[in-house]
Amino acid sequence: MEQLFEGLLNDHLGFVVWAAVAFLILLFLLAKFAWNPIMSAITERERSIEDALLKAEAAKEEMARLTNENEQLLKDARAERDLILREARHLKDQIVNEAKSVANVEGARMIENARLEINSLKAVAMADVKNQVATLSVEIAEKILRKQFADQHAQDELVADLLKEVKIK
Amino acid sequence: MDFRHILNSKKIFLRVILGVLFTLTTCKTFAIQEEKAPVEAKNAEQEAFNPTTAILEHIADSHYWHLWGETSIPLPVILFTDKGTEFFYASEFHHGHEAHQGKYYTYKLIEDKIRVVNAEGAVDKEASSHIYDFSITKNVVALWIAGILLFIIFFSVAAAYKKTVGKAPRGLQSLIEPVIMFVRDEIARPNIGYRYQRYMPILLTIFFFIWINNLMGLIPIFPGGANVTGNILLTFVMAFIVLIVVNFSANKYYWKHIFMPPVPVWLYPIMIPVELIGVISRPFALMIRLYANISAGHIIVLSLISLIFIFKTLWIAPVSIIFVLFMDVLELLVAFLQAFIFTMLTALFIGTAVEEHHH
Numbered sequence: 001m002e003q004l005f006e007g008l009l010n011d012h013l014g015f016v017v018w019a020a021v022a023f024l025i026l027l028f029l030l031a032k033f034a035w036n037p038i039m040s041a042i043t044e045r046e047r048s049i050e051d052a053l054l055k056a057e058a059a060k061e062e063m064a065r066l067t068n069e070n071e072q073l074l075k076d077a078r079a080e081r082d083l084i085l086r087e088a089r090h091l092k093d094q095i096v097n098e099a100k101s102v103a104n105v106e107g108a109r110m111i112e113n114a115r116l117e118i119n120s121l122k123a124v125a126m127a128d129v130k131n132q133v134a135t136l137s138v139e140i141a142e143k144i145l146r147k148q149f150a151d152q153h154a155q156d157e158l159v160a161d162l163l164k165e166v167k168i169k
Numbered sequence: 170m171d172f173r174h175i176l177n178s179k180k181i182f183l184r185v186i187l188g189v190l191f192t193l194t195t196c197k198t199f200a201i202q203e204e205k206a207p208v209e210a211k212n213a214e215q216e217a218f219n220p221t222t223a224i225l226e227h228i229a230d231s232h233y234w235h236l237w238g239e240t241s242i243p244l245p246v247i248l249f250t251d252k253g254t255e256f257f258y259a260s261e262f263h264h265g266h267e268a269h270q271g272k273y274y275t276y277k278l279i280e281d282k283i284r285v286v287n288a289e290g291a292v293d294k295e296a297s298s299h300i301y302d303f304s305i306t307k308n309v310v311a312l313w314i315a316g317i318l319l320f321i322i323f324f325s326v327a328a329a330y331k332k333t334v335g336k337a338p339r340g341l342q343s344l345i346e347p348v349i350m351f352v353r354d355e356i357a358r359p360n361i362g363y364r365y366q367r368y369m370p371i372l373l374t375i376f377f378f379i380w381i382n383n384l385m386g387l388i389p390i391f392p393g394g395a396n397v398t399g400n401i402l403l404t405f406v407m408a409f410i411v412l413i414v415v416n417f418s419a420n421k422y423y424w425k426h427i428f429m430p431p432v433p434v435w436l437y438p439i440m441i442p443v444e445l446i447g448v449i450s451r452p453f454a455l456m457i458r459l460y461a462n463i464s465a466g467h468i469i470v471l472s473l474i475s476l477i478f479i480f481k482t483l484w485i486a487p488v489s490i491i492f493v494l495f496m497d498v499l500e501l502l503v504a505f506l507q508a509f510i511f512t513m514l515t516a517l518f519i520g521t522a523v524e525e526h527h528h
Contacts (some may be wrong), residue, residue: 011282012402014247014303015230019406022312025379026319031370034323037367038349041330 213256220475228467231281231307232259236391244305248283250274251299274300280487308403311395315382323377350510352376360516360525368519371414375407376512383463383504387497398507399463411515413468416448419522426526428503451518455511462507466500 149155233241243260252273261269263362265278274285274296283304285296329342338346357372359367382403385393396402427444430437471493476485 008296010300011302012247012266013301015306015308015400015402016406017303018309019312020306020410021402022309022316023374023378023406023410026316030319030374033374035370037327038330039353039366040325041334042346042349042353044334062517104504106267 180402185287192356218478218481220472220479223475224471224479226281227471228399228464230396230400232262232278232283232304233264234310234391234395235308244310246283247277247303247305248276249301266493276300306397308397308400310346311382311393311397312403313384313387314379314392314481317399318385319377319381329451333514350379352435356513356516360513362520364523365516368414368418368516371410372516375411375507375515378408379511380504380508383507384501386463386467387500387504396464396467398459399467401460404456407511408452411450411455411518414520415452415515415518418519420525422466422524422526424520431466451514455514459507459511462503466496466503470496470500504519 050102189226193393200282206520232246233473234244236498246255246257246261248255248271250273253398255271255273255276257269257271259278261267262276262278265281268275268277272294276283276285277286277290277292278284279292280379283300283302285293285300287293287296326342326345329338329340331465333339337343353369356376357369361368363508377397382397386396386398389393427448428441430440430444432440470493473489473496477483477487
């Protein structure tokens, strides 16, 4: 046993110390100038990539949402347009119908008025015509009578005829 | 159709390569056998090849960095003695053949360990026990090279992150980022939970440090080839750091589980030591696992190469090369796997230490 470990420290302590020093210096320098910058760069890049992916996903969702919204809007607008059109048509029909009925009533009223007017005017005119005919008849009769009674003989004859007629009856 | 065509061309390509390899090696074999036949006989008498020593030498730490043949880089030797600090180059030892007269003692390299010798050249055990070897050995240099590589790679990657803020990664950055993400998403987060961020630096450092050292160990020539992660002292250092990190980040539930486990009180004398052993044994297992796996890989590759020297023929070389190629590919996987397992278990231990219990 003693033989086995003879000179162990004398021969090998040096290498152990050199190796430890070399490794620790290597660890320190690499950690400071290589591992930390490299790891932080990798982490940073990973984070930025992840961020970019998340953002792209969000943008896609936003796009889909916007498209949906647009479609909804379009649909709503179309429905509203249809509604407005339907209402307008309905209103038009209503107005036309109303106008028609009003016109009918008015027309009937006017016709009635006109008829009444015509009737009254006709009555007046008839009365007038009757008067004139009567006057004319009287005048004609006067003229005839005057002519007939200008001659005495004719008057006598007429009276005789009248008398005859009266006698026969 | 195109696909099949490519497959065919690959097959053909592979066959051509193998063919060339075989012819080359066989030609060489003849040539070398003819030339070296007398020399070899002489060498065999001089010293028989001992694969065990050769392999253990290759996976051990050294004061030299062997390049090729007789060429090697002598590394600086730093000794803390009871009288003062010594500094000289390992070339002074002439590969252990000569002693070096230092300022305070005379030193000799015995089995690549520095010992004090007296005037007669015998080892002075008493004096040797006062010497502490702080040399910049092959493994220390390999550690520095790996560290510098890690600096260069990850500083440039960090700079790239600063340049391309919020953009897709490019170049080296896009090669490294999946691995970092793997450590974060497969190792840290599932095991530690939401507090994983605090432990990312240590986990990433452990992971890439082990991985790059494993890979460097697979390269057979200069900047690589050192058996750093297959060195139990290094794995000890790492496991010790893990032990400290785990126990210093532990919360009251973790300590309560150790010192007041949910068992009858009369079992405490058994349970508390068991739990305390558990605290030590987990990093201990980490230490042994990494060391054993990487050392085993190196030993297998070296053994396969040693076959050539054991059989003393180049005829065996193609077999060795194919098996070594297979092992190297396997070791590439093991290099990643061991880095992964070490980091994974570290994360798991940290996770158990910081876990919130709601009884």
